Amino acid sequence: MPCSDFSPIPDIATGDHDALADALATRGTCRILGLPDADSTHALREDLLRLTDAGELSPAATGRGEGRALQPTLRGDRTLWLDDARCGAATGAFLASLDALRVALNERLFLGLAEVEAHYARYAPGTGYARHRDRFRDSDARVISLVAYLNDDWNIDDGGALRLHLDGGAIDIPPLGGTAVCFRSEIEHEVLPAACERLSIAAWFRRRP
Numbered sequence: 174m175p176c177s178d179f180s181p182i183p184d185i186a187t188g189d190h191d192a193l194a195d196a197l198a199t200r201g202t203c204r205i206l207g208l209p210d211a212d213s214t215h216a217l218r219e220d221l222l223r224l225t226d227a228g229e230l231s232p233a234a235t236g237r238g239e240g241r242a243l244q245p246t247l248r249g250d251r252t253l254w255l256d257d258a259r260c261g262a263a264t265g266a267f268l269a270s271l272d273a274l275r276v277a278l279n280e281r282l283f284l285g286l287a288e289v290e291a292h293y294a295r296y297a298p299g300t301g302y303a304r305h306r307d308r309f310r311d312s313d314a315r316v317i318s319l320v321a322y323l324n325d326d327w328n329i330d331d332g333g334a335l336r337l338h339l340d341g342g343a344i345d346i347p348p349l350g351g352t353a354v355c356f357r358s359e360i361e362h363e364v365l366p367a368a369c370e371r372l373s374i375a376a377w378f379r380r381r382p
């Protein structure tokens with residue numbers, strides 16, 4: 174089955190900050206179409222593939238502090254922070270666009286977001302990320318999560334959906350390149366395993382801890 178644009182959560186256009194703030198306030202989540210734009214999606218995907226081939230990504234951990242652990246059965250992605258010097262030029266512009274989003278959200282929702290952190294993620298075929306919250310148990314610094322997808326011609330039959338566990342039930346969102354999903358960081362979610370590699374950038378808008 175070819176990719177469909179169907180989404181069970183509100184779809185908003187990139188740059189429509191009023192609609193984004195409204196969706197986060199009322200629904201807690203939405204999908205942003207056109208983030209990153211087509212050129213940036215291509216450049217970021219190429220950069221992530223280059224870094225993958227060069228062996229620069231590291232297995233991602235769960236938890237933090239003393240609870241930090243590598244648990245490949247729970248979490249199968251390999252990651253690299255976007256502010257790492259090994260990342261290519263495309264990451265600077267993308268981080269700048271996330272920071273503009275941070276300012277826009279503060280102006281509309283008064284969330285006191287002080288910074289954005291973001292990493293590349295590559296899930297090898299067959300790996301996923303078990304149900305979790307992005308907010309750590311001992312810190313509410315992460316307020317809003319955003320995942321931008323870099324996949325080319327994603328086939329929905331390959332799996333790999335982001336499953337959001339919302340009050341009304343679970344919804345699955347396919348990781349289509351050039352779309353991003355934004356949600357409140359307290360919402361439980363998981364990444365379903367995919368038949369092929371799955372490329373993304375995961376970002377968090379944070380208050381000062």
Ligand SMILES: O=C(O)CCC(=O)C(=O)O
Pocket residue numbers: 294302307320334335348362363364373375
């Ligand atoms: O890639 C996704 O769709 C979600 C990733 C995620 O949940 C995370 O990195 O915390």
Ligand SMILES: [Fe+2]
Pocket residue numbers: 305306307362
């Ligand atoms: Fe997550």
